[in-house]
Structures are given as C-alpha cells and as structure tokens.
Amino acid sequence: MKMSNRISSFQASPIRRLVPYAREAKSKGIHVIHLNIGQPDILTPDEALDAIHKYDEKIIEYGLSEGELELRKGLLSYYRNFGIEGLDEDNILITTGGSEAIQFSLMTLCDPYDEFIIPEPYYTNVATFANIAMVTLVPVTSRMEDGFRLPDISEFESKINKKTMGILLCSPNNPTGHVYSEVELRELLELCRKHDIFLVVDEVYREFCYDGKSFTSVLSFPEYADRVICIDSFSKRFSMCGARVGAIVTRNKEVLENALKLAQARLCPPMVEQKAAAQALTAPAKYVEDVRTCYEKRRNTLIKAMQRIPGVRCSMPKGAFYFVADLPVDDAEKFALFMLRDFNWEGNTVMFAPAEDFYVTKGMGHTQARFAYVINEDELALAAKCLEEGLKAYRKIVMHS
Numbered sequence: 486m487k488m489s490n491r492i493s494s495f496q497a498s499p500i501r502r503l504v505p506y507a508r509e510a511k512s513k514g515i516h517v518i519h520l521n522i523g524q525p526d527i528l529t530p531d532e533a534l535d536a537i538h539k540y541d542e543k544i545i546e547y548g549l550s551e552g553e554l555e556l557r558k559g560l561l562s563y564y565r566n567f568g569i570e571g572l573d574e575d576n577i578l579i580t581t582g583g584s585e586a587i588q589f590s591l592m593t594l595c596d597p598y599d600e601f602i603i604p605e606p607y608y609t610n611v612a613t614f615a616n617i618a619m620v621t622l623v624p625v626t627s628r629m630e631d632g633f634r635l636p637d638i639s640e641f642e643s644k645i646n647k648k649t650m651g652i653l654l655c656s657p658n659n660p661t662g663h664v665y666s667e668v669e670l671r672e673l674l675e676l677c678r679k680h681d682i683f684l685v686v687d688e689v690y691r692e693f694c695y696d697g698k699s700f701t702s703v704l705s706f707p708e709y710a711d712r713v714i715c716i717d718s719f720s721k722r723f724s725m726c727g728a729r730v731g732a733i734v735t736r737n738k739e740v741l742e743n744a745l746k747l748a749q750a751r752l753c754p755p756m757v758e759q760k761a762a763a764q765a766l767t768a769p770a771k772y773v774e775d776v777r778t779c780y781e782k783r784r785n786t787l788i789k790a791m792q793r794i795p796g797v798r799c800s801m802p803k804g805a806f807y808f809v810a811d812l813p814v815d816d817a818e819k820f821a822l823f824m825l826r827d828f829n830w831e832g833n834t835v836m837f838a839p840a841e842d843f844y845v846t847k848g849m850g851h852t853q854a855r856f857a858y859v860i861n862e863d864e865l866a867l868a869a870k871c872l873e874e875g876l877k878a879y880r881k882i883v884m885h886s
C-alpha cells in the first residue's frame with residue numbers, strides 16, 4: 486500500500502534506529518552498554534513515586550488542556566528559585582513532555598516553509614518536529630575544534646530573511662554540552678529584537694552545568710518578554726522520562742492562547758503524572774544537586790577514558806549529559822553497526838548514536854558520534870575499553886589499516 490511521500494522523507498531517530506541490532510546482540514548473551522540514549526539510571530524522587538502510589542481517584546478523568554493548576558503554581562515557585570520573577574500560571578502551558586512543547590512552538594510560530602535558525606549539531610528529533618510543521622531548519626554550524634561554542638552572531642544574522650521566524654537554541658546543549666552564557670543570550674536577544682523574530686530556548690537540562698559554571702535562563706530577560714519562549718521538561722531533571730510532562734513557558738500570552746488550540750485538540754497532558762511532577766518539585770534541593778554531582782563525575786570518567794583512545798577527539802562538555810566525539814573511522818554509522826553486529830570484547834559491546842543526523846548540513850558529522858553518560862562509572866569505564874578494542878578491530882578488519 487502506498488503511504489505519504491511526506492512520511493518517507495522523515496528520518497528514523499539515530500538514537501533509536503539501531504535498537505533491533507542491540508536486541509539481537511542481547512539475544513546472543515552479549516552485554517550491550519547503552520551510551521546512545523539519555524535514559525538516566527538515577528532514581529525518581531520518592532515524592533513523585535509516592536504521589537503515584539497514593540493516587541486514589543476512582544476515575545482518571547481528562548483535565549485542563551493547559552495543565553493542572555497545582556503543577557503550574559508549583560513551577561512558579563521553582564522558577565523563582567532560579568531568580569525568574571514576574572511569571573504567573575497563565576504563562577505556563579503544560580505539555581506531554583518537552584517534545585510536544587517544541588512541536589507546539591514551531592506550529593504556533595510558523596507557517597509552512599517558514600524558517601527557524603538552529604545551531605548544529607542539534608537535538609536530532611527537532612528535525613521530525615520541523616517536518617511535521619513543514620518548517621525549514623537553517624543551520625549555523627558550531628565546531629568541535631572551537632569547543633562547539635556559539636558561532637559568531639554575524640553568522641546568525643547572515644541567515645535571517647523574510648521567512649525567518651526565530652532561532653531555536655538548546656542550553657545546556659544536547660548533543661554538545663555547551664552552555665550559553667548571559668552575554669551570548671543577550672546578543673541573540675538583541676538580534677531577535679532587531680529583526681523582530683522569536684528566541685526559543687530548550688532548557689530541559691537547566692540544572693546540569695559543571696565546573697562551577699552558572700546557568701542563565703532565557704526567562705531572566707523580562708525586557709525581551711514578547712519574543713522569548715522556554716521549553717521545559719521533568720524528564721531529565723527528576724529522572725521521570727516516561728512520565729511525559731513538560732511545559733512551554735512564555736510571557737507572550739498571545740503565543741500561549743494560540744498554542745492552547747493545539748493543546749485542546751490533544752485534550753490534556755497525562756493526569757497521574759502531573760501529580761507526580763508537582764510533587765517532584767517538592768523534593769529537597771539536595772536531590773538535584775546530588776544528581777548533578779554524579780553526572781559531573783561520570784563525565785570526567787568517560788571523557789578522560791575517551792581522550793586516551795588513539796585517534797578519538799572530544800572536548801569537555803560543560804553541561805547536560807552528552808558529548809560529541811570524532812572517531813578514527815570512515816563512517817560512524819557503519820562502526821556503530823559493527824559494534825552491535827560483529828564485535829564484542831569479553832562479552833561486552835557499546836551502543837552509541839551516530840552524529841550525522843544531528844546536523845542539518847549534509848555530510849557533516851559523518852565520523853562523529855554522540856555519547857550519553859547516564860550510567861555508572863564502572864560501566865562507563867568498561868564502555869570506553871570496548872570502544873578502544875572495537876576501534877582497533879574495525880580499523881583492522883573493515884578499514885584494513
């Protein structure tokens with residue numbers, strides 16, 4: 486049967502599309518270490534789990550399309566702890582994960598064939614959200630040799646034209662780990678004001694900044710209120726990825742009134758999980774602080790081990806829990822397949838995400854891969870050993886070098 490041309494042009498996620506090969510390897514008894522996906526092994530706060538265990542409604546009813554008031558009010562106090570003042574509950578639309586928040590934002594701001602500028606490498610699932618909204622992503626390239634810092638503001642400006650509706654950033658960044666400074670954000674906001682476009686910032690990794698680096702939220706610039714949209718999520722912060730709770734936060738009420746039309750069509754975000762999310766916000770500050778410290782240690786362990794592998798290049802990420810590495814191979818996807826299908830070291834192998842699809846520009850990232858450090862340090866050290874041995878084997882068997 487024929488399906489739409491549109492769906493055949495969509496990508497299968499590079500984070501998940503090799504899963505059948507991982508499953509096959511596991512069925513042969515091989516231990517597959519997952520560095521491909523940002524699924525933390527961190528325990529969800531008790532406060533959130535208790536809310537689910539104690540849920541005692543007799544019917545799980547539909548709720549408000551904009552999200553339950555308890556949760557939106559809880560988020561207001563949470564943002565105040567980040568020094569973000571002057572928001573009210575009508576500035577928040579609860580979504581089914583940060584994913585839906587990105588989707589709703591693009592649909593609300595853009596007509597088909599409008600453009601959004603995005604630094605690449607970028608969170609690859611945005612490609613699908615842009616495809617659904619028929620929005621063209623226009624890349625500005627951040628480079629490994631510059632530590633993936635924000636490209637010059639003039640590069641952003643050179644991409645702005647009549648179709649440009651906004652710039653989409655992710656800070657701390659998935660996949661590069663870059664954290665945008667207050668100065669960088671202000672420069673971009675000025676540019677957006679000059680050209681009357683939006684700045685959308687995905688801050689789902691807000692808490693995870695390392696080396697004492699401070700985080701600046703795009704919501705802390707009330708003077709640019711109308712053009713600022715923040716994407717948020719409970720998935721990573723409270724290790725509740727499966728709960729599917731996120732948010733769009735903006736002082737531009739017209740944006741939210743329009744996004745609400747999309748929210749009404751999908752009726753409401755998950756009700757039980759919203760209760761859990763509201764309670765997660767009451768977890769002691771120590772919960773998130775301990776998680777942050779844990780990721781920082783994991784980052785140090787994996788980056789140090791990777792930097793010791795001959796031919797591997799990667800720089801120290803400053804936030805989130807990912808980094809991009811350049812590998813001494815001809816094709817990172819082929820190597821990823823080799824690791825799952827044809828290789829193991831003492832019964833272990835590694836799954837990672839080839840980075841090519843994290844770029845809009847064709848041909849970029851061909852030898853790069855994204856790695857997530859969301860598992861314990863022993864497993865990370867073992868993963869690095871497997872990669873080192875896997876690279877030796879691949880270069881010998883496949884590249885004949």
Ligand SMILES: Cc1ncc(COP(=O)(O)O)c(C=O)c1O
Nearest residue numbers: 582583584608659689718720731
């Ligand atoms: C940068 C970024 N934004 C948004 C999401 C989506 O998160 P969720 O839909 O689970 O809230 C992710 C998930 O990995 C992400 O890395």
